[in-house]
Amino acid sequence: MSGGIVRIGPDNIIAEMRNWHLEANSDYNDGYIKQHFQDHLETVYKAIDDMRKTKEEKELEAEKAQWVCEECGKSTFETDIEYLVSPTMHLGCQLEIMNELK
Ligand SMILES: [Zn+2]
Numbered sequence: 376m377s378g379g380i381v382r383i384g385p386d387n388i389i390a391e392m393r394n395w396h397l398e399a400n401s402d403y404n405d406g407y408i409k410q411h412f413q414d415h416l417e418t419v420y421k422a423i424d425d426m427r428k429t430k431e432e433k434e435l436e437a438e439k440a441q442w443v444c445e446e447c448g449k450s451t452f453e454t455d456i457e458y459l460v461s462p463t464m465h466l467g468c469q470l471e472i473m474n475e476l477k
Pocket of ligand 1: 444445446447448449464465468
């Protein structure tokens with residue numbers, strides 16, 4: 376066999392995913408089993424999404440991860456600069472902290 380480390384082909388992967396899909400949607404399975412197989416599918420979908428991301432998309436994601444409010448834990452990335460004390464603090468959150476200290 377050429378290709379060395381390749382153990383299974385796309386047909387095998389697709390066949391297995393079709394089985395998971397059937398199990399996830401079968402009325403013969405209870406909710407726990409359905410969820411179990413749905414989780415398998417979501418894990419693969421997530422990995423595929425990640426592999427398909429461009430270098431630029433990954434860089435933007437890394438940048439966005441830096442823009443998180445220390446107080447509320449929400450993203451500050453889309454917040455208008457006038458409503459930020461810093462990239463890691465909403466103005467509203469800072470004001471709440473100051474009110475609590477009074
Ligand atoms: Zn905040």
